[in-house]
Amino acid sequence: MNRLSTSAGCSKECWVLHRQNSENKPEEGTGLKLKHKVTLAFLVFIVLPFIVVGWISSYVAVNTIKEEVGSTTLQLVKQNHVTIDKTISAINDRTITLLDSQFFRNPAGYSFWTGIDTLNEIQQADNILESWSTGGTEYAIYMKNIERRDTPFDLSHKTKGFKYLDKDNSGLPDAMVRDMDLSGGGVLRITHSDSGEKTISFMRSILNPRNYDEAIGLLVVNKVEVLLTRDMVSVELPSTAGVFLFNDNEELLMSAGLGSPSLAELHQNIEPEASYGYTFAEEGGEEWLYAYSDSSKFHTRLLYKIPLASITGKQIWLQKMLVFISVVFLAFVLTFVLYLVRLVVKPVVKLVSVMKIYEPGKTLFLSEEPPRHDEFGILYGSFVKMTKRLDYSIEENYVMQLKQKEYELLMLQSQITPHYLYNTLDSIYWYALDSGNDEVGEMVRDLSSMLRIGLSRGRKMITIGEELEHAKAYTRLQEKRYPDTFEVWWQIDETLRDYETPKVIIQPLIENAIIHGVRGMDGEGEIRISAVQCEDTLRFIVEDNGHLPVDLEELSAIMQGEHSAKGYGIRNVHQRIQLHYGEAFGLTYERSGEGGTRAIITLPLRRPE
DSSP: OHHHHHHTOOOHHHHHHHHHHHHHSOOSSOOOOHHHHHHHHHIIIIIHHHHHHHHHHHHHHHHHHHHHHHHHHHHHHHHHHHHHHHHHHHHHHHHHHHHIIIIISOHHHHHHHHSOOSHHHHHHHHHHHHHHOOTTOEEEEEEEOTTOOOOSSOOTTOSSEEEEEOTTOTTSOHHHHHHTTSSSOOEEEEEEOTTOOEEEEEEEEEEETTEEEEEEEEEEEEOTHHHHHHHHTTSOOOTTOEEEEEOTTOOEEEEEESOOOOHHHHHHHSOTTOSEEEEEEEETTEEEEEEEEEETTTTEEEEEEEETHHHHHHHHHHHHHHHHHHHHHHHHHHHHHHHHHHHHHHHHHHHHHHHHHOOTTSOOOOOOOOOOSSHHHHHHHHHHHHHHHHHHHHHHHHHHHHHHHHHHHHHHHHHHHHHHHHHHHHHHHHHHHHTTOHHHHHHHHHHHHHHHHHHGGGOSEEEHHHHHHHHHHHHHHHHHHSTTSEEEEEEEOGGGTTSEEESSSSHHHHHHHIIIIITTSTTOEEEEEEEEEETTEEEEEEEEOOSSOOOHHHHHHHHTTSOTTSOHHHHHHHHHHHHHHOTTSEEEEEEOTTSSEEEEEEEEOOOOO
16 A cells, blocks of 8 residues: 555645646547537437438338339229220121121122122112211222223222222222231221321221132221220320320320320330330439230230329328428437537536546545536546545555466466476386386386376367377276286277367276276276267267176266265266266266176267367
């Protein structure tokens, strides 16, 4: 205590001067102030996670809404396409019925349509086709002039009713000429009248009833759009959306709403091999939903193009409003946190200033201000008590350091003693060899090996090779002690020598086998020592052919510590193994096949760390 009292003997004036200097001197390595740290922590651990979670939630919500809107719109497209297919199917069925009644089931009808050449026959043909024209559609039959009939007037100007085609199919639109090669199937095409008016035509080839490989004419139903328009506008969509119907040639048959997608846009936003689906694409700074469905029956594609904002506008507005409210709330919370920080910073700064000038072992002169009764007052009082305890601990630590140095000196002396012992035994060994007493020299060498491995410089774990060397040294000494009494056989797996084992666990088993098994057998005793691998475990086996019966239950009780007065060696081995590796491993005994005893040590197979 004298040393501490002397070092702490500064006056009160010196302490005040030191405190003033420390307050006036700029601090080196000072970090952020407390309020800045709290603000930064608030931003990092509250605001930032809130923003990240909010952004992720918003992103997931928007994608979920988009997927739901896309799926719902796709179902709407499919239903609308089914309605359109029904309308086209009705036209297809009427054309089949017309051809069947006029050409295939009526030979006279076939002769009539292929032999028209008078005005009366032309009027009769026009009346028949007029009777089939319903709902605003117009039926027309274009026949090849196979028999080179002459009509009383030119029919090329007609857009409905009956007309002949010249040999070069003049007067027939290109789309119709291409469809003359079809084998009777109906298709939708865009055609134009002489006045340039665009119309949708459903057309099918008229096959020769006498030769189905020959097309003799073309049945055309014009103005199909008057029927399809009703189906196209039956679905209520946003005013900025568009509905488009394409044929198999990617011609835009008709549309409803705004806009008209180009072929490049169509190929970019629609999977060519998919028969239906939906995608989202950016166009003109706005995101659009493309939902489409294909019909394999008439090879048409129905496409909806809808601006996504027109569907999800309210949801997005609501999300933005929630984000704004959250930002306002976080700003309010941050203001309140800063107020609390300011409320507590002043007493904390006072405590920090005292902690800075405090040096362990020196007397601390504190002001006479009455302590506060809140948490900071308790903290300040606890700090004062801590300084007093710390001063006392320093004195105790000084004494403990002296004792530790003395202990280290004793440890050093204890390490030197075995070294001198090994040197002495080595000297005895060479002296015995020089004196011609080789047997005594070998015994001294084995004893030295046993002591060296047994001590192992304080190590608890050694290699199997070292453990076997220790056991062999012991058996050689016992063979000299009990000459011509027993033989020792070794069966060792050499690949196991580098694995680890607790030290000195085989020697106690060999000692028991000698004393309690083969010591009195007059040269007939045998001890077999094995080290083998069994899957992922290691086994040491010490087996003797002793003639004395062994009580296995008593051995088990000894290893469990029930008979503490005897069996210390095997109990120590068993408990040390379980201490290292657990209860699944240890020492067990059983009777051998020759009537003796077999001791088995089971260890996990591990290499030294």
